[in-house]
Amino acid sequence: MDPSGIFAQFERHIALDEKEKLFIRSVLIPARLKQGEFVETVGKITSNFIYVNSGCLMTYYTDADGTDHVIQFAMAGWWTGDLHSFTKEEPSIYSTRALADSEVFYLPKGDMEMLLQKFPKLERYFRILFQNSIVSHQHRLIQNLSVTADQRYENFSKRYPSLEQYVPLKYIASYLGITPEFLSKIRRKRSGN
Amino acid sequence: MDPSGIFAQFERHIALDEKEKLFIRSVLIPARLKQGEFVETVGKITSNFIYVNSGCLMTYYTDADGTDHVIQFAMAGWWTGDLHSFTKEEPSIYSTRALADSEVFYLPKGDMEMLLQKFPKLERYFRILFQNSIVSHQHRLIQNLSVTADQRYENFSKRYPSLEQYVPLKYIASYLGITPEFLSKIRRKRSGN
């Protein structure tokens, strides 16, 4: 499995020489996932941070009524996982699964800590990654509070056109914070006029 | 203005000797804010990351209808600001103001970059800070999607009891994603039974 994508990601923010790359590569665990396959399940402690090399994953929360709520999608080039469980080593309240056949690299928690000690510039990389992630989370929060579902769908389609191929509509509805039925209505109105 | 609180925060995750503290202290800009005073305003580029030494600040988004939406409160010991504007150096879409008389330290962007270069362990501090912040953001997102306003208010009261002293109810309503009128209904039902 080709790890060049992950190093390209690192090198957006920090420089790495070949020796460092080799070392980092040695702790990454490559895996292939089939569509629908679970990566993390509710109740288990998340022991890996996950890099998506190809394909698409989704992380979601299942509430008391059994309704799923999508927290995030993760496409090629993105990191994903349950940061709460990973950080605190508590059982995960989220599930993560593949929406399409995918390739991922697992970075086990212990190895991540070790890498951060050995190469402090990785602290910088993840600091920047997380800083940007907060910006996205705030943006989404604001959208949910200030914009109508109709508009949210339009914005989503524009922002992540590639996702609509992979992702069943019901999960897009969930991500947008509405029911699949209501998304259907929105789409109908949209195409009907 | 006493900077010991900010170092206590740093030292939750990294160790600092006296020389380092002195140096860090030398770039922090202390300021006192009166209740209601603006720290950041819409349209201007956010040039400081902000540490709240005492008091309470709030960051909010004003939508096209003129309705405010609270993104976050920040109490003593918290960092705050508009990370989007700060990072990308684009005009801010948020406002930040003091909800009570407050003391803050400003960390100018240039100085923050310099500190991160000079003391790489600060990268670690902020990496951990941001990592935890993402967890909070995801938690809030899930709450907004899966829990009724009534429950959200109860959870909020339990989680941030100290905030209800400082913060006008209308801002709490906004934070919860409801109107002040509806929060009033919830409170009435709650006390009435």
Next chain:
DNA sequence: ACTAAATCTTAACCTGGTTCAAGGTCAACC
């Protein structure tokens, strides 16, 4: 202390979005 302004509440009515139940579509698999 007085006033003006901001905040909080109440109540009647309205609507974006949900729920429930049924039917339609399509791909996968004996």
Next chain:
DNA sequence: GGTTGACCTTGAACCAGGTTAAGATTTAGT
């Protein structure tokens, strides 16, 4: 090639929460 099962759509009844407007209460400025 028929059956199964996941997904998407439709429509009607319903509800959580919004809107509007008015009044009650607190806060802040002079």
